[in-house]
Amino acid sequence: MPGRLILIRHGDAVRQGEEFMRPLAPAAARSLSVTLPRLIKQLDLPQEEDALRVWSDPYVRSRETAALVAQIAGVLGIEVHESLRDEGLGTFGEELIEGYRAGAEAIIVIAREPFLGHAAAEMGGVWLPFSYGGMAVIQLSGGTVATGELTSFHQGPHAEMWETMMTIEALFHERGDGARALLAAFLACPSEASSCLELYESLHSLRALLRFTGTYLRRTEFDRGDRALRKLMRVLARLRRYDVLISTVRRMGKTASENPMTRSLPETGSRGPATERCGPSPHVDITADAIIADLVTVDAGPFSALLEQLLLMREDECTQVVHTLARTQMLRAWNTMDVVLRRVPWRKRIEREGMSALEIRRRYVLVEKGFEARLLATSYEDARATRFLRSQADALCSISKMLRALVGMRAESVGTEACDVQTLLGTLCEAQTSCASLERLAIENLSPQVRRELGQAIEELRAIISRALADLRTARFPVASDDVVGLDALPSAPGDEAEDD
Numbered sequence: 413m414p415g416r417l418i419l420i421r422h423g424d425a426v427r428q429g430e431e432f433m434r435p436l437a438p439a440a441a442r443s444l445s446v447t448l449p450r451l452i453k454q455l456d457l458p459q460e461e462d463a464l465r466v467w468s469d470p471y472v473r474s475r476e477t478a479a480l481v482a483q484i485a486g487v488l489g490i491e492v493h494e495s496l497r498d499e500g501l502g503t504f505g506e507e508l509i510e511g512y513r514a515g516a517e518a519i520i521v522i523a524r525e526p527f528l529g530h531a532a533a534e535m536g537g538v539w540l541p542f543s544y545g546g547m548a549v550i551q552l553s554g555g556t557v558a559t560g561e562l563t564s565f566h567q568g569p570h571a572e573m574w575e576t577m578m579t580i581e582a583l584f585h586e587r588g589d590g591a592r593a594l595l596a597a598f599l600a601c602p603s604e605a606s607s608c609l610e611l612y613e614s615l616h617s618l619r620a621l622l623r624f625t626g627t628y629l630r631r632t633e634f635d636r637g638d639r640a641l642r643k644l645m646r647v648l649a650r651l652r653r654y655d656v657l658i659s660t661v662r663r664m665g666k667t668a669s670e671n672p673m674t675r676s677l678p679e680t681g682s683r684g685p686a687t688e689r690c691g692p693s694p695h696v697d698i699t700a701d702a703i704i705a706d707l708v709t710v711d712a713g714p715f716s717a718l719l720e721q722l723l724l725m726r727e728d729e730c731t732q733v734v735h736t737l738a739r740t741q742m743l744r745a746w747n748t749m750d751v752v753l754r755r756v757p758w759r760k761r762i763e764r765e766g767m768s769a770l771e772i773r774r775r776y777v778l779v780e781k782g783f784e785a786r787l788l789a790t791s792y793e794d795a796r797a798t799r800f801l802r803s804q805a806d807a808l809c810s811i812s813k814m815l816r817a818l819v820g821m822r823a824e825s826v827g828t829e830a831c832d833v834q835t836l837l838g839t840l841c842e843a844q845t846s847c848a849s850l851e852r853l854a855i856e857n858l859s860p861q862v863r864r865e866l867g868q869a870i871e872e873l874r875a876i877i878s879r880a881l882a883d884l885r886t887a888r889f890p891v892a893s894d895d896v897v898g899l900d901a902l903p904s905a906p907g908d909e910a911e912d913d
Contacts, residue, residue: 417552
């Protein structure tokens, strides 16, 4: 009766439910589907019919693990044995002998602890501490007693490594589905500033997540997804510039009407209490509700003629943006983004070994340090550098909210501080962008009234820029602590180089 006995402990189960009925946890099933094929392939199992059998105890998690093992090993079905319990070790030995006498050359047994530890001690001479997914191989000797020698032992995978991956994948799927729904809403009503703003914010949040995880993704697929998102955002940014400009002009007109002695823009940086500011709200220094209210307001005070001209220009730009998004090139960009988000292209090491939450925390601190360095080195008079820095602040706010469960309390505190800085950057960036947009208007095509209002608006925007620069010179960002080990071993994500969004 010589043969092999392979003992495998089931994967980790969900925590809720009746003990007998608890199924495998999703992360455990994912980890076993990755690690078991490699281990089983090394066993060189027999391929003849009935030469290999897979047994399981009656528990749901064991039967699910056994079904996965049978699929990998090429066995048509599994056999459920009541004897695979702590009190059934003697009966199990008898059934094992009968199985080998019936022609089996190898039997794979999936059961729970402590049954497996006792079985290894009884039949292999060594008590083994099986972790979830752990596997021991015992070469049995001939005779009437199922005993033999332990030939190999492998501990199981750490399911939490795949749980981190699945958390990030769920974020990609959720954000991708949201972006597709928002695209449909925008195309249905492109004249609504809210639909453009929400779609742009959604794409920015997606790109922040993609770039944060770029270290762990295959470079080619990462580049394709990043280029697709950037292409889509650039198209929408054309319309967003008009929305911000119109909102800015309206708010200046409202302030001038309410207080003719004060020709300045009210504080547009506030988004509410600091605890509410941590989140994806990219490239807008005031709330979405405030912008939408500004865009539907009829009266713009002393800037009515200028505002009317800007609304006509936005309408033309809106038509062009919709046509651009309907082009084949843009549809390909959406399809590319969809492919990357549906099946996240992890590097081979990550697919093989998983990813720990510690790696994500280290990466987060590295991004935090990088942003702090850029914050200290940026010249805010440089509009392009300021826009890039603001994009990084937006990304850090988005990442802090999305990955709070993995990063911990640090994400909440750093994300809040980053959003404070982003608010100051937003005031400056929107003023700089609006001022530059007004300065580029073709004056020869404007009426004298619009020209006068244009000059007034530019003067007020320059005053806002001066105040925002003064505020930023006194801004502070919390220094990332150096107590997180291994930061030097983490490469920066591909695409971390500066760019102009």
